[in-house]
Amino acid sequence: MQRYSGFGLAKHALTHNENWQRMWRNPVPKKKYDVIIVGGGGHGLATAYYLAKECGVTNVAVIEKGWLGGGNTARNTTIVRSNYLWDEAAALYEHSMKLWEGLSLDLNYNVMFSQRGVLNLGHTLQDMRDIQRRVNANRLNGIDGEVLDAQQVKEICPVLDCSPNTRYPVLGASWQPRGGVARHDAVAWGYARGADALGVDLIQQTEVVGMRIEDGQIIGVETTRGFIGAETVGCVAAGNSSVLAKMAGIKLPLESHPLQALVSEPIKPVLDTVVMSNHVHGYCSQSDKGDLVIGAGIDGYNGYGQRGSYPTIEHTLQAIVEMFPTFSRVRMNRQWGGIVDTCPDACPILSATPVKGLFFNCGWGTGGFKATPGSGNVFAWTLAKGVAHPIAAPFSIDRFVSGKLIDEHGAAGVAH
Amino acid sequence: MFHIYCPYCGEHREENEFRPKGQAHIMRPKDPESCSDEEWADYLFFRDNPKGIHHEMWVHATGCRKFFNMTRDTVSYEILEVYKMGEQPKITAASRVVGGEK
Numbered sequence: 413m414q415r416y417s418g419f420g421l422a423k424h425a426l427t428h429n430e431n432w433q434r435m436w437r438n439p440v441p442k443k444k445y446d447v448i449i450v451g452g453g454g455h456g457l458a459t460a461y462y463l464a465k466e467c468g469v470t471n472v473a474v475i476e477k478g479w480l481g482g483g484n485t486a487r488n489t490t491i492v493r494s495n496y497l498w499d500e501a502a503a504l505y506e507h508s509m510k511l512w513e514g515l516s517l518d519l520n521y522n523v524m525f526s527q528r529g530v531l532n533l534g535h536t537l538q539d540m541r542d543i544q545r546r547v548n549a550n551r552l553n554g555i556d557g558e559v560l561d562a563q564q565v566k567e568i569c570p571v572l573d574c575s576p577n578t579r580y581p582v583l584g585a586s587w588q589p590r591g592g593v594a595r596h597d598a599v600a601w602g603y604a605r606g607a608d609a610l611g612v613d614l615i616q617q618t619e620v621v622g623m624r625i626e627d628g629q630i631i632g633v634e635t636t637r638g639f640i641g642a643e644t645v646g647c648v649a650a651g652n653s654s655v656l657a658k659m660a661g662i663k664l665p666l667e668s669h670p671l672q673a674l675v676s677e678p679i680k681p682v683l684d685t686v687v688m689s690n691h692v693h694g695y696c697s698q699s700d701k702g703d704l705v706i707g708a709g710i711d712g713y714n715g716y717g718q719r720g721s722y723p724t725i726e727h728t729l730q731a732i733v734e735m736f737p738t739f740s741r742v743r744m745n746r747q748w749g750g751i752v753d754t755c756p757d758a759c760p761i762l763s764a765t766p767v768k769g770l771f772f773n774c775g776w777g778t779g780g781f782k783a784t785p786g787s788g789n790v791f792a793w794t795l796a797k798g799v800a801h802p803i804a805a806p807f808s809i810d811r812f813v814s815g816k817l818i819d820e821h822g823a824a825g826v827a828h
Numbered sequence: 829m830f831h832i833y834c835p836y837c838g839e840h841r842e843e844n845e846f847r848p849k850g851q852a853h854i855m856r857p858k859d860p861e862s863c864s865d866e867e868w869a870d871y872l873f874f875r876d877n878p879k880g881i882h883h884e885m886w887v888h889a890t891g892c893r894k895f896f897n898m899t900r901d902t903v904s905y906e907i908l909e910v911y912k913m914g915e916q917p918k919i920t921a922a923s924r925v926v927g928g929e930k
């Protein structure tokens with residue numbers, strides 16, 4: 413792998429930038445691998461990277477039906493935070509946060525992780541009580557967090573309307589200074605480049621169309637380029653997880669919904685933090701390019717079409733304009749949808765299945781991007797050892813039968 | 829934006845008036861006490877989530893406030909039929925395979 417550095421940049425400039433290597437190979441699939449990962453998004457690529465780097469499993473293929481990082485990795489609003497209420501979720505997202513903090517160095521690839529802080533606004537007395545409870549829980553788990561009143565919120569984010577004259581006045585917020593944003597494409601590309609350098613085959617434009625199972629053991633996947641064998645298969649396919657599960661004769665507690673986002677035209681720097689509101693249902697940050705990145709809620713119906721309905725966007729923009737009246741004349745540039753796999757308790761599934769050797773990493777719903785490094789890290793460990801990583805163990809699919817749910821709707825059900 | 833026909837109001841109305849309510853035809857177990865944990869979990873949490881033909885409930889929230897069923901394609905989002913509670917769908921994934929286009 414060609415290492416990137418400031419010196420290298422200068423060197424390549426002198427040779428007219430003609431000697432840059434390709435970031436990854438485009439290999440022909442082998443007949444058999446030790447591990448196959450279905451889905452070449454951020455989580456899948458991170459899984460492959462940590463399998464090769466930390467678990468010593470390098471005979472790995474990532475099979476992607478489109479191109480790398482072209483699904484939800486390319487469609488999210490890039491927010492990173494770890495202020496989850498319950499111990500199990502806090503452990504998982506904080507594990508991820510710690511990996512984020514060293515990720516650019518680890519990958520030798522600038523993922524533009526910017527810890528500009530995340531505000532979760534409270535608009536009602538109950539919101540503020542919930543925020544206090546959550547921040548206290550976070551601090552007990554070693555996660556940074558503060559409860560702010562409206563005046564302190566105003567100081568951090570002057571452009572936010574914190575006056576008492578709005579329909580839903582801002583009463584305060586939780587504040588996680590270590591939260592922020594990262595460059596979503598760079599995360600996928602950085603992991604892909606890192607995994608490829610360690611010997612992982614990234615196989616694009618190849619769709620998995622079936623699972624071959626013998627005596628309850630997975631032995632490989634049928635693809636549009638023929639059969640590829642492996643006795644360990646990890647499915648990391650977000651909105652399409654139920655489709656893969658059906659191929660293996662398994663049912664998952666998931667529903668696939670469209671989740672929309674939009675960006676405005678680029679404007680001068682106005683918002684240097686991330687503002688989220690569960691109550692009025694909108695969240696916003698400003699990218700380095702200057703566009704406002706705005707996230708909507710899910711469309712309530714099931715859908716695989718990577719698009720949603722206009723009323724959802726209208727509802728979100730009403731909330732944004734309520735919070736930031738100065739944004740009312742900013743024009744929106746682009747709008748899109750991704751397909752998220754929502755779980756009944758708003759927590760992911762990192763789990764073995766009744767089929768031996770077949771694992772699923774899914775159910776991240778509306779908030780998977782922030783977990784990309786941690787998800788890949790614990791899932792790689794799980795695939796390599798065949799048993800759940802201690803952080804992943806509570807996220808087994810069995811929890812829907814045992815009733816040991818991790819109900820994060822309060823902390824995570826809406827805004828990401 | 830969906831344009832949805834409410835089988836009770838007998839009119840097409842805009843999507844804003846309706847709320848989707850998830851998979852249709854899920855029967856509550858007749859005797860919950862005798863269910864195994866797996867059966868109860870299946871009833872509560874596990875859904876078909878198909879890519880293609882889906883039978884789902886909607887409620888005409890700001891209209892007649894009644895629930896009804898819809899058969900819809902989850903990829904094209906095309907609404908294939910609406911029918912009242914208690915009725916069965918005419919279009920199913922199986923009928924589409926056997927009979928070709930509706």
